[in-house]
Amino acid sequence: MEINPKYNFEWKDLGNIELGRPNLGASTHVAVYRLMQYTMRDVLEKHWGPEKTNEFFIEAGYKAGEEFCKNALDGSLDFDGFTANLAEQLEHYGIGVLRVEKADLGKMSFVLTVSEDLDCSGLPYSGVAFCDYDEGFIAGIMHAYTSKDFRVKEIDCWGTGDRTCRFSVDVINS
Amino acid sequence: MQSEEERIVDVLNRILLCLIEGKREDAAELLGLAESEFSEREYCHEFLSNLREFISQYFGGAVFLNAIANGNLEVNPPDDPFRQNYVITQYKQLHSNLLHLTWQTQQIARGDLKQKVSFLGEFSIGFNKMIEALREKKLMEDKINLQNEQLLKLNAEKDKFFSIIAHDLRSPFTGFLGLTQLMAEDLKAMSLDDIQGIAVNMRDSATNIYRLLENLLEWSRMEQGLIPFHPVEIELLGLVHESTLMILEAARVKGIEIQYSIAEELQVVTDRNILKTILRNLLSNAVKFTPRGGQILITAKAAAGNSVEVCVRDSGIGMNAELAGKLFRIDASTGREGTEGESSTGLGLILCKEFVEKHGGSIRAESEEGKGSSFYFTIGNQTP
Incomplete structure (x- = not known):
């Protein structure tokens, strides 16, 4: 099937929210975000199956992470400064509360947790980790910051009965 | 365990009690079934199966819990991502918090004083006060270091000033005084050409002294911020x-x-x-x-x-x-x-x-x- 994409997302496509929503402002209810994400997942899974859908979410998250890093974060900071900046911005945008559990800068290997996660915190137990989009998002941020590819894997998730999302983040050595 | 899980355990206990007391109808009702639909055998089988699962989870998590209790944070939770372990869920949260706190402490030890701890209420308040105190101390140290640098610079300037006064200004004066002494002692024996030569030398010495004084004065005024800029x-x-x-x-x-x-x-x-x-x-x-x-x-x-x-x-x-x-x-x-x-x-x-x-x-x-x-x-x- 020949695909001719007409759209290529850029940060500016988010538009001038202040201008467009002078009364309602920049925030919305988390339920609305999840409504869109999970209905989208529902439709995509029906058309493409769960595995392909996960790939779509990871890819979309990756693109979002790259754009987020380029436009909302200060990539010139050292790792400590960058982590603090990232945590601050994730909180500012209501994405989640980032914490670093382990950081091995030599091996470029990290364990991060995101509490009060926008995508999954509070979801009922299903035995399934839902944060594919977050996996891509973190990988995209790390790529934009370091110019290296990272493997991000969600280890714990609300969907699998845990109370915080935990991600292992490891550089992919070429 | 969460309240939903506690409710389920409570229901299971009550059903078991009903069965022990021979109240089949009540047991069926607790399960939302008619008495005719209720099978004691099936229920007991399921109950035992759940009990075995719980015991398995307990022993599976015991190593993890014991390690945390002994302060070993390097331990990993049982690796079974797609099965909910009621026993350790909350301890995984504690484990995660302690790992983050350890990382924060390491960061603070490396001089990253931007960290802010949010864990265990009173502990956080005390810990954050300690970070604030360290930050203030660091600011004070930076300020003192800066002042020290400024003092060293001022001292170097003062040394230069005294060196010029002591040596560079003294030398041309010595020459000038020597010439005047020569004239005072031997003027009568000097020819007009000799006197003119000495006068030229005296003029040059005086010019040098004047230029040096001019620079010293301007430098001193500039250091005091007294030089106008128009x-x-x-x-x-x-x-x-x-x-x-x-x-x-x-x-x-x-x-x-x-x-x-x-x-x-x-x-x-x-x-x-x-x-x-x-x-x-x-x-x-x-x-x-x-x-x-x-x-x-x-x-x-x-x-x-x-x-x-x-x-x-x-x-x-x-x-x-x-x-x-x-x-x-x-x-x-x-x-x-x-x-x-x-x-x-x-x-x-x-x-x-x-x-x-x-x-x-x-x-x-x-x-x-x-x-x-x-x-x-x-x-x-x-x-x-």
Whole structure:
């Protein structure tokens, strides 16, 4: 099937929210975000199956992470400064509360947790980790910051009965 | 366990109690079934299956829990991502918090005082107060270090000042006093030519003393912030010409040729007296360090950032890289005699640097031993 994409997302496509929503402002209810994400997942899974859908979410998250890093974060900071900046911005945008559990800068290997996660915190137990989009998002941020590819894997998730999302983040050595 | 899980365990217990007491109907009702739909055998089978699962989870998590209880955070939770383990869920949260706290403590130990702990209420308050105290201490230390640096600089300046007073000012005075003593003792025996020679020497000594005093005074006033800065549009060529008049006689005596290459319309915007001081010092040095028959060339051209670059080039004795590197440093001694024993303290160049930089410009020197020196400085050409 020949695909001719007409759209290529850029940060500016988010538009001038202040201008467009002078009364309602920049925030919305988390339920609305999840409504869109999970209905989208529902439709995509029906058309493409769960595995392909996960790939779509990871890819979309990756693109979002790259754009987020380029436009909302200060990539010139050292790792400590960058982590603090990232945590601050994730909180500012209501994405989640980032914490670093382990950081091995030599091996470029990290364990991060995101509490009060926008995508999954509070979801009922299903035995399934839902944060594919977050996996891509973190990988995209790390790529934009370091110019290296990272493997991000969600280890714990609300969907699998845990109370915080935990991600292992490891550089992919070429 | 969460409240939902606690409710399920409670229901299971109550069903078991009903069965022990022979109340099948009540047990079925607790499961939302009619008595006819309820099978004791099936229920007991399921109950035991769940109990086995719980025991399995308990023992599976026991190693993890014991390790945390013993302070070993390196332990990993049982690796079974798709099965909910009721026993350890909350301890995984505690484990995660403790790992993050450990990382934060390591960061703080490395000097990252931006960390803020949010864990265990009172503990966080105390910990964050400790970080705040460390941050204040660090700020205080930075402030003290900065003040120390400033004091060292001031001390170096003071040393330079006293060194000039003690040595450089004393030398020409000694010469001057020697000449006056010679005249006082032997005047009657001197010819008119001898007296004229001594008078010329006395004039040169007095000129040197005067210039040195002028620089000292200006430097002292600048350090106290007393030098006024009144920028005006100045036609550069005219001011350069005016400045060369002050060194014309010294250049004539040594047979040094002075040339300009400056466009007539080239203008700068700066304080007239400050620019004259800079030029006076650079030109005076050029004459001192250029041997008889040499040349001095003054050029100027527009440069980047709305500025003009002026260059004073001489065909003099030049200097080695070591000396060139110390030229504008107050803490380094660069004074040396000119080609005919003219005195020089190095203060003039320090003064030039201070003046140029305080008004947004820069100054640099290029030199090679035996091949002369070029001094470049920039000055604005637009009203600030």
